[in-house]
Amino acid sequence: MSFTLATWNINSVRLREPIVLQLLREEAPDVLCLQECKSPVELIPTAGFADLGYPHMVARGQKGYNGVAILSKIPLEDAGSLDLAQLGHARHVAARLPNGVTIHNHYVPAGGDVPDRAQNEKFGQKLDYLTELRDIFAAQKPQRSILVGDLNIAPREDDVWDHKKLLKIVSHTPIEVAHLNEVMSAGHWVDVTRQDIPDGLLYSWWSYRAKDWDAADKGRRLDHVWATSDISAAAHSSRVLREARGWEKPSDHAPVFASFDL
């Protein structure tokens, strides 16, 4: 079984229903994982998705903030959700495909502006979220699994537009990168995007605040596709759909794709 998967922080699934439909029409991934839906599950506009061949969804939602959803052409079994760091936020949901592969969709806390948990509670929550996730993977090694989402960390020097300038900026601080790497090693996860695209600058997010995001190109790679080591060799064809950042009423994130032959 082969399938293509995409992950996209949509920043309101209701406001951006038109560009979700555009992505499904033009790129037709088999599975689309969304973050920051900012909607209760019952208000996600599923009818249009179903009309395009995506009748299956597992999701967790809340009013106004957070929210994650997995849309699919392929039947999905709800595989539960976690409330990491006990925030009471809808930041994770998992689904199982008929071939037994589990897809984890995460929206990691952004962490606020000050990279110090003594001054900024949100930064501590972000680190705690990652520590708890690490501990779960250390206790039980995940198998035949894919983990995607807006992890709100750009781990590599070439995942940001200026490594030195961003070392004290939340999303690229050494302590965040260390926490993310501990999650990866605890679960034996492989960074599929960098397996396929090992070299060079690569971003998936550009701030709304830049005058000309495309020309300035001050991006960061915050959105990730990982696979457990038992299936990582089946992954291929990773790409970032940068053009979606320039669509009508865009999200500040672009979708990240990967395909799997399993």
Added chain:
DNA sequence: ATGGTGGTCGAACCA
């Protein structure tokens, strides 16, 4: 050092 933009939901919070 600061402010820049955008979404939610209708003032303040979050990214």
